[in-house]
Amino acid sequence: MKAPFAWDHYSDQPAIIKDKALKRSMRRSALPSLIKTFCVALLTLPVSVFIMPFIPRRHISGEHFFGMGVNLSYEPNTAPYLVNELGIKKLLIRIPLWEMDRLHEYVAFIRSFKDKEITIALLQDREHITSPDMSRDHFIQIFEALEGICHTYVIGSTINRAKWGFFSVNEYLDFYSVAYALKKERFPHLKLIGSNVIDFEYHFTAHTLFNLKPIRYDALGSLLYVDRRGAPENTQMGFDLIGKIRFLAALIRLSPKTSGELIITETNWPIKNTAPYAPTSETECVSEEDYSDYMVRYHLLAFASQQVSCVFWHQLIAPGYGLIDNREGIRKRPSFDAYKTMLFHLKDAEFIRYHTNNKGHLLVCSTPRGELHISWNLTSTPLYTYKAAS
Structure with missing residues (x-):
């Protein structure tokens, strides 16, 4: 990443942009797209709320529902053994596009997980957003390097946060279009997951689903965090977690841009007393015991909705929000065993x-x-x- 953008290696996310003048300038330049976002949301969100009760359940089984994020930066040699101990079959691995010089390391890391179904999340920076040719070249390199190993890709992440590089939905649509064009031209077997809005900000999601771009999403991804509301059963604007999922499912059903599949590509709770590793302030952090209970209940509610095909928990090893704290060796938190127990009971459930x-x-x-x-x-x-x- 190039200044004023920077990566926070403690919390594994971009640092907050301190240049307020730049943010104001970029927001002004993005005003036409922001107006479009507002207008699309005004037309589609009320209709989605109205049809929510009429959206039929999908058939979601436990066999394919559970997924876990793993990271090259955290214990790459130990992670495969911990994954096997946990019993998880589906993994999500993030590849930052600004680390293309490490692509061989990512490929080796991905290959170290035997007999797993792996989804790759391609993380953007501002350079790749503003340079379609660079994005195209790097997409090709990644798709070719992982040919026969991975076929599912999350294109872009957290598109409604400026620190992640996007200042408008239009910019994201242009970025996604590069990957989609490659799918049509050279990689028709790939499954592309798009949209990838974080939190309950469906006005941005609506714009990704209703536009004139010649694109489609093989599945819609959502970083559906509810951590700022406390327990997953708590409400926001009258919607609990199941309500938010059904709202999103209704919005997807209205759109001609997707097959209807919904995947939660990232969610978790930050853990108390882990600063600077926690990705939020201490106010939002929870105890390890609450983290464990909230994690299980989040999965149970998402499964009960019968609208989410997979939840990828973020993630296995991370001091500030993972099932394992690796600051002083490998310490399994209570959530590790709780996840293992949940998976044992629900991995073959209907x-x-x-x-x-x-x-x-x-x-x-x-x-x-x-x-x-x-x-x-x-x-x-x-x-x-x-x-x-x-």
Whole structure:
């Protein structure tokens, strides 16, 4: 990354842009796109809310629902063993486009995970956003280097945050169009995941889904964080996590730009007393015990929605927000075992029903071991019980 953009190696995200004059200038230049975002949202979001109750559930099974982020920067030699111990089959690995000189390292890291289904997230910087030729060249290099290993790519990340390089949705659409053109011309077998808006800011998502660009998304990605609201059951503007998912599913259903598949490509909670590794202020951070419970309940609610085909947890190893803290060796947090337990019970589960009332939540699934009942409330750890098959 080139100044004024910089990467924060503690929290694994771009640092906040300190040049306020630059941000104001770029926002002014992006005004036509921002007006378009507002107008598209004004037309589409109310319709999406109206049709939410009528959107049918998809058939989402536990077999393909669980995914985990892993990072070359954190214990690359140990990560494959920890992945196997956890039992996870689907991984998401981020490749920053400004680290093309390390592409061979990323390829070796990706190859170290045997018999895993790997999705690659291509992270942008300002240089790649403003240079389509550079992006095209680097996309080609990556697609060719991973031919036969990976076929699913998340194109761009966190497109509604200026520190990630985009100042408008129009800029993102131009960036995605480079990858989509390559898919059409040279790599028709690739699956491209697009949009990738962070948080409950669906006005930006709407613009990525309703535009005149000759593009399509093989799946829509969302970085659907709810950490600033505390527990995943808490509401924002009247929407809890399931409500936000159904709202997004309705918006997707209206759009001609996607097949209808929704993937949560990134989510987590920051952990207390881990600064400067936590990606937020201490105010949003939670204890390791709450992190563990919130993580499981997030997955249970997303699965209960039957709209999300996969949730990629961000991520396995990270001092500020991972299942494992590697600051002083490998320390598995309570969330590691909680995830492992959740995966054991739900990896072969099929949804039957979900119910909630003022007493708590109940998710019922069928499994080869019998009918699985998972119950919890806002102050409890989820409890797994089985009703034996007759």
